[in-house]
Each structure stands twice: as C-alpha cells, then as structure tokens.
Amino acid sequence: MLTTLAINNYRSVRDLVMPLTRLNLITGANGSGKSNLYKALRLLASTAREGIIAPLVHEGGLTSLMWAGTDDRSGRVRRGEVPAYGRTRGGPAPRLRLGFGSESFGYAVCMGIVAPPGNATHQRASSFQLDPEFKRETIWAGPYLRPASVLIEREGNVVRRRNQGDWELVTEHLPRYESLFSQVGRDAQSPEVFAVREAMRGWRFYDHFRVDSASPIRQPQVGTRTLILHHDGHDLAAAWQTIREIGDVQALDEAVSDAFPGASVDIATQAGGFFSLQFFQEGLLRPLTAAELSDGTLRYLLLCAALLTPRPPELMILNEPESSLHADLTPALGRLIRQAARHTQIWVISHSTRLAAALDDESECNTIVLDKVTSETTILGQRVLERPAWHWPDGGK
Template sequence: MLHTLAVHNYRSINTLLVPLGPLNVITGANGSGKSNLYRALRLLAETAQGGVVNALAREGGLASSFWAGPELVSRRMRDGSVPVQATQRDGPKRLRLGFAGEDFSYAISLGLPESNSGETRDTPSFFALDPEIKREVIWAGAVYRPAAVLVERKGPMVRVRDGRDWRLLSQHTASFDSLFAQVGGDSHCPEVLRLRELMRGWRFYDHFRSDAEAPARQPQLGTRTPVLHHDGRDLCAALQTIREIGDPEALDGAIDDAFPGSRLQIEAYDGLFSLQLRQPGLLRPLKAAELSDGTLRYLLLVAALLTPRPPTLMVLNEPETSLHPDLLPALGRLIIQAAQRSQVWVVSHSRRLIAALEQYPECRAIVLDKELGQTQVLGQDSILEQPLWRWPD
C-alpha cells in the first residue's frame, strides 16, 4: 500500500504531499486540482511502462506542465502585502514525482535538456525539447535517507547497492528511458523488478464507453478476462470470468443491490458473448444495446471492482458519471468491498457517493483547495500536518 504521494512543480501543484489509506476519496471544488493530482499519479505509473516522456509530450511538453507560479509563495504574498512575484530559484527547474510504500519508495525527477551541454551536432536533433530523466531513486522504507538507498540513477549512470559498496549497472542510460526499462530485468536488483511489476499492475478507469456504438453493447469474442480493459470493451467476458473463477455471489449481490430482483445473464453463441439483464415485470431480458448509459456504466464498474485478480492500486475517476443518484449508495458499498482487497482511489464530485464511502472506517477523505492558483490539501496549514517526506538530493 502507498502511504504518501508527493508531487512537485506540476501544473497547479507547486508542492503537494498527500497521505493515503486503504480507501481514498479525492474531492474539492471545480478547478481545485483533482484532475492534476490524478494525472500526476498516471505519470508515475507511466515510468514503469516506459512511457513517461511520451505522456508528457501528449500533455503539451514538459515546459507547459511546470507550475506557472513562483517557486516560493511567501506569507506576505498570501496576505496581499506584496504582489505575487517571481522568487530566486534555488536550483534547476524540475518536475518531481514520488511515493512512499510499505517496503520500497520511489522518486523521479525530470527536466529539460541542458542548453550548454557542450555537445556538437552537425544537425540539431528534432527531439531537443523532449524532457530528460535526471534522477531516480529507490529506497527501503517510507522516508528517504542516503543510507536506505537501494538503487539510484544520476543522469546516464545507474548503480545498485552491494553490501556497503555500490555496483555500477549502466553508464549510458538513455535520457528518455527510466531505470525500470534499463535494468528492470537485471537479477542483481530484484527491487527494481518488484517495484516495476507493482506499478505496472496499477489500474485506472476513467474512460468507459457507453454510447450506442460502444463495444460493451456489441457481441464480442470472449476469452477468460480476469482484468477488465480500461475502456470496457470486454465486459461480457469479464463478467463471465467473475462468475466462473471469481465471486459469483458478490456479482449477483451487486446486481440485486442496484436493481432489486434483476438477474444478469451472459449468452454465448459461436464464441461470441452477449449480455442480457432480466428485470422483474418484463417478459424478456434486455440486451446490452437496450440498456441505459447509467445501467451499462454500473455493470462496467461491477466488472472492474469484482476482478478475480485484484491490483495493488485501483483508481476510479468520477465513477458517478451517468449514474442515477439512487445507484450511488450501491456503488459505494461495492467500492468499499473492493477496498478490502486493493488500495482504492476515487476522484469524485458526488456528495452522495462520498457520504456512502465515508461510512468505511478506513476511508480517508482528501479535500483539495486552491490558494493563489496553488493546489493544497485542506487542513494542511503547517508542515506538522503533512506526512513526512524528503526528496532525494
């Protein structure tokens, strides 16, 4: 389980330390920075997939992703005594992301290429604006200490701790590749492999399709599907997999909780799976193409949350979208059930869903606010109220 998420110099986030529990509900007013916090977590996941540079490029490049305000917002700026103005920067401009886990913790620092690197090229590179990975560190425990460092990367060099000494693993690591891509398969650093596989297992659900042409409404070729695709295209196969090798009682209970007296059926013909929902009072079951957007979306969430292969971290971005308010308590109970097998993040605007989730004793409500354009966690008014975190040097 992650205990702390740390973000520095990313969009509306100057510096943010978020304490985490088994179930985390991220909420706040529109424009408070919920989406930026969610995107920062996705960027962290991309480091293990080898796609963090491409992900930043899709966001408009690293330069446009930097926090646009001053490095330090002073007390006098906050009370209006002086205008918001640039302050002297202590070091180079970096986007930094990190998390503290139970066993291992990780941090990455990205920056723009050095303009005076001394390199001479006959032809300038077309990729001169690509961000570079400047620093990566994996350490034991939750709080960074030099003595706890297990693997570190400085520029192109990667080394791993070997007793009281260090073993050099790579001297020419590409600036656009994470150490997970370079040394993730090296038998001398199992920590990298373990952390990489853990982060690759994180699941993000924020783009379920429910339109008339959505794949989930069409008959689909079915194979065993313990993990629902992020857009829900393999819904029928995922539901049938839960019925056969997962928890069929929980599946039937989740359907009955939301639609009392209803039963879910999966039909198979020539390898094509189709979904039907039998409801009280109707002479025939409703096919997937006939279901409302909200009903289909609820079934997609059921398939995601009752997965027979629970991840270490599952993130739901505004799961209440298209759902009738009366469905939200049932969804809340389903999320609470999932939080007993996985760490769960929920980004939500819905007060009714938030109230349902807060019934869980281990639910941590994180309310975001914005002051002078800077995203903050409400209630973290002093350093003593923040989780303990140190960035690597």
C-alpha cells in the same frame, strides 16, 4: 500499499505530500486540482509501463506541465502584500518531481527539459526539445527515504546500486530520455527494481468508459477469458463471464441486486464465440441487451466488473465513478467500492457529496479535500507539521 504520494512542480501542484490508506477519497471544488492529481499519478505509472515521453508529448511537452505559478514561499503573495512574481531569471531550471512511499519500497523521479544546444552536459544538441530528461531516479526500502535505505539510484547517465553496504556501478550509459526501468532490473542483482516496476505496471486506472450508442460495449464481442477489465470497458461481457467462472460470483450477483432489486445479469454465447450481456429485470418478459441499457446502468455494471476482478491489483484509481449514475445508485456504488477495498488499495476521485457519505459509512475512509489558494493546489487543513515524512533524493534542490 502506498502510504504517501509526493508531487512537486506539476501544473497547479507546487509541493504536495499526501497521506494514503487502504481506501482514499480525493474531493474538492471544481478547479481545485483533482484532475491534475489523477494525471500526475498516471504520469508516474507510465515511467514503469509504456514510457513517459508519449504521454508528456500528448499534453504539449514537459514545459507545459510545469508549475506556472508564483515562486513565493513566504506567503506574502497569498496575503496580498506583494504581486505575484515568477522564477528569478538566471535561477535553476524548473524540474518536475513525482514519487511515492509504500510499506516495502519507495520510488522518486526527477525530470527536466532537454538541455539547450551547446550545453556542456551534451556532446551534441538534440532536436527533440519536447522530450524530458531523466535527471534522477531513486528506489529505497521502507516508507520514506533515508540515506541508509537507498537501494539503487540514477543520476544523469550513471546508475549505481548498493551491494552489501558498498556502492556498485551498474552503467554509465543510460540514455537520459529513458527511465531506470527500461534497462535495469532484468538480473538477479536488482530485485527491488523488478518489484517496484511490476507493482507500478499493475496499477489500474478507470476514468473513461465509452457507453455511447456506438460503443463496442453495446455490441456482441468475441469472448476470451478476461481477468482484468480493459480501461475502456469494451470486454465487459468476457470479464463478467470470467468472474462468474473463477471469481466471487456471489459478490457479483449481490452487487447487481443491491443496485437493482430483483435484477440479474447473464452472458449469452453465440456462434463464432461472440458474447453478449443480458440484463434480467422483474416485470420484463425478455432480458435487455447491452444496447438497450441506460448509460448509468451500463456504467454501474462496468464498475462491478472492474472492482470485483478475480485478479485484484495493488492499486486501483477511479476517476469520478459516479458520472452518469442516478443518485439512487450512489449508496450501492459506495458499498461496492468498500467491499473491493478489502482486497486492493483504492483511490476515488470525486466531487459527489453523496458518494463521500456512502464511502465513509461505517468504514475507515481517508478523505482528502483539495483546495486552491493563489492558483496552488493544497490539502485543506493540512499544516506543515502534519505532512507525512518525505525527502526528495536531491535534498529538495
């Protein structure tokens, strides 16, 4: 379970350290930075998955994601004593840093822009100016970084790991455009790299279910055993049937009847192995197909399949799950999320006060309220001494 998330110099987030528990609700007014928090976590996960370059380039390159606000750290700009000002010319180039601490391991990455042509750190200039450079990566044991807890670290092209108290060189030739996870951790000497990489690859993000009339969800699909619902939900029928066969079918049926009293869901199989969803409701002489369901009903069923997965991840993130749902479904959704949090760590990013009330009902929900002061995303009410223990590998430079 993650215990801390740290973000530095990402969009509206200049310096944020967030405490985490089993069930977390991130809320705040529109424009407070909730979406930036979600995107930063997805970017962090991509270092261990498909790679970080493609997501960065999709958003305009690393420079477009950097903190663009004032460098004032004295609070004088906030108090209106002086106008906003930027980074001092000739100072160090800005860097994006992301990291997390957990009960077992921690990981932090520092990225910067590609060095300009003629820079002494490169033998020859690169034309790929939108690609980031990995400056530092560190994995340590325990919830926060201490010099004695570092297990493996990367600085530039050089990777070294701790071996029985001494440092051992792994490679001096790791490309600056590739993460530590791309080449290290495939042998028995670096089990911590493999453990952290696999944990991060298992994080699940659900933020966009297609429920429009042309959505694949509304059409019969070829069904194969589906332990994990796809992030776009196109395999809902197969995922639902998988839960019925090897998952908690009682919890699945109760989640449906909790939201729609007297209703039930079944999966019909057709020639050619096609699966289709059937929604039975009291008073109707025939079941409704997925094509006939409202957007809100279909979205709720998708959340049921995601949250009641027979293979719970270590971390699941739901971005505005209440979208398109009728307000009357919010209490049932809250109960569903609380039940799923018994088996996996869950983040819910939402601005719904009704969902917040439902999640906090008789449960230990860690509610984080984001605020924006002088264009900077902060945690409302968090004082400096109340921040979780956190140290960047480069000492904060």
